[in-house]
Amino acid sequence: MKISVIGGGAWGTTLAQLLTDNGNEVLIYEINNNYLNEINNNHIHPIFKNVLDEKIKATNSLEEAIDYSDTYLLAVPTKAMRTVLGLMDKLINRPSIFINVSKGIEPETLKRVSEIVDEEINPKYNAGYVCLTGPSHAEEVIERKLTLLVSASLDNDLAVKVQNLFANDKYIRVYTSNDLIGSEVGGAAKNAIAVISGACTGLGLGENARAAVITRGILEIVRVVEFMGGRKETAFGLTGIGDLIVTASSENSRNFQGGKKIGQGMKLDEIYANATQTIEGFRTIYALHELSEKFDIELPMISTAYEILENKLTVEEGMKKLLKRDLKAEDFS
Ligand SMILES: NC(=O)c1ccc[n+]([C@@H]2O[C@H](COP(=O)([O-])OP(=O)(O)OC[C@H]3O[C@@H](n4cnc5c(N)ncnc54)[C@H](O)[C@@H]3O)[C@@H](O)[C@H]2O)c1
Known part of the structure; x- marks a missing residue:
């Protein structure tokens, strides 16, 4: 399946590699030109210097990333989340899934990311939300070291779908939760x-x-x-x-x-x-x-x-x- 990774920092890029290991195709949206060029030209990420799969590509065009798939992995800091979702909302034109991996609460509103998604994305195109979380240093996951994650959603079928998307029998085990x-x-x-x-x-x-x-x-x-x-x-x-x-x-x-x-x-x-x-x-x-x-x-x-x-x-x-x-x-x- 195709997934658009919104934010190609440490965690977004690591999960792009994991999704690629699991047989999926990804496109990363990233605004930092250094990250972008290193991913596209040298197949590395400056934060880790680990070799990435050559199939992983990055773009600085949000439009291209939104067109690429209908599943968005949100990996920008929570500080930028509302702004980025607002921009995404203007481009999304079909029902889409949002998998958030960013960990924070908006200090001004005390809102969680799921609530920000609900506020910023047209309900017509918001086809479901999952919070993928758990004890996971990117530095270890990129080296394919054993990690357990949780796929939490109010929609159990979607939680299971995301569980299967990220789990593998090599280094990642994913549990589901309905306690979003x-x-x-x-x-x-x-x-x-x-x-x-x-x-x-x-x-x-x-x-x-x-x-x-x-x-x-x-x-x-x-x-x-x-x-x-x-x-x-x-x-x-x-x-x-x-x-x-x-x-x-x-x-x-x-x-x-x-x-x-x-x-x-x-x-x-x-x-x-x-x-x-x-x-x-x-x-x-x-x-x-x-x-x-x-x-x-x-x-x-x-x-x-x-x-x-x-x-x-x-x-x-x-x-x-x-x-x-x-x-x-x-x-x-
Ligand atoms: N690094 C980890 O091990 C890890 C693990 C689990 C969860 N997380 C969570 O994931 C989120 C991201 O963490 P990270 O470690 O990848 O951070 P990071 O700083 O390495 O990457 C964040 C990325 O977001 C991009 N970005 C920032 N503002 C943006 C904007 N306005 N528009 C578009 N892109 C923007 C940056 O260019 C950067 O590449 C955080 O909430 C963090 O808590 C990180």
Whole structure:
């Protein structure tokens, strides 16, 4: 089958390679000319330098990418998602499937990507939505290292279709889920916790602190998932705790690395100025803090992280603030 990959960064290109391994044809839409030229002329992606299948082609014409197929793999950062979908909407002229792999929540609206798709795409041409998520570093998948994913959709037949599209018997196993909200929120929220975990490492704290952040972090994720209408159990699966472990305990994670820089005293502006790739976690901290304020949801680590990013607290002050909270029983209910 033919798939148009919208966004040829690390993840979009990796999934284009996976889809090609599985016998599909892909065309990548990418606006970065360096990425475009390297994919088309040298069959590599500058982020990894891995050799790509020669059949993988990229274009900087959104029109060409939209005409290519009726299945769109959305792999641009959530910051660009609404704009890109708005442009796609003007070009789409047949019922189409949207598979989103981007992980974030829009801070201004607190909307998930499925809601943004619903708002931006003409309902006549929106034939279904799947969130493909789970613990997956592009750097490993591109090397065909074993990875488990989740295909989450309100439409079970579509979830199964996408499960079969991405699964293979070599390195990818895909589960389905009908908890779209839980899967989308878990995938987004774990990036916020990964930033905090990185900040602890940057501050010179050790494995004990990391375990504490991951464990208490899943509790904050559960609260957000449940508030937004998802299921608690989903947060304890691949799209929650699974993705949290891989992101919050790995030097490979950009969110962890971004947090580490904060822990070392770097300011957010400086990190953004030097970032060549997407770091979703910072925006997600803003979104979840907003949610916590607006709806009185207790998210102590995320709200403290927000104050650090806003330069209201130093990282050391943030840590002390969390330690000074009233002592209480551990309660996961
Ligand atoms: N990298 C991973 O391992 C990984 C794994 C799972 C999910 N994700 C998620 O996938 C999304 C993309 O991550 P990534 O690692 O590929 O990031 P990236 O920065 O490597 O790639 C993003 C791509 O989007 C393109 N882009 C940005 N703004 C655009 C716009 N306005 N119009 C068109 N294209 C635009 C960029 O040129 C870039 O190639 C993020 O939400 C991330 O959380 C990443």
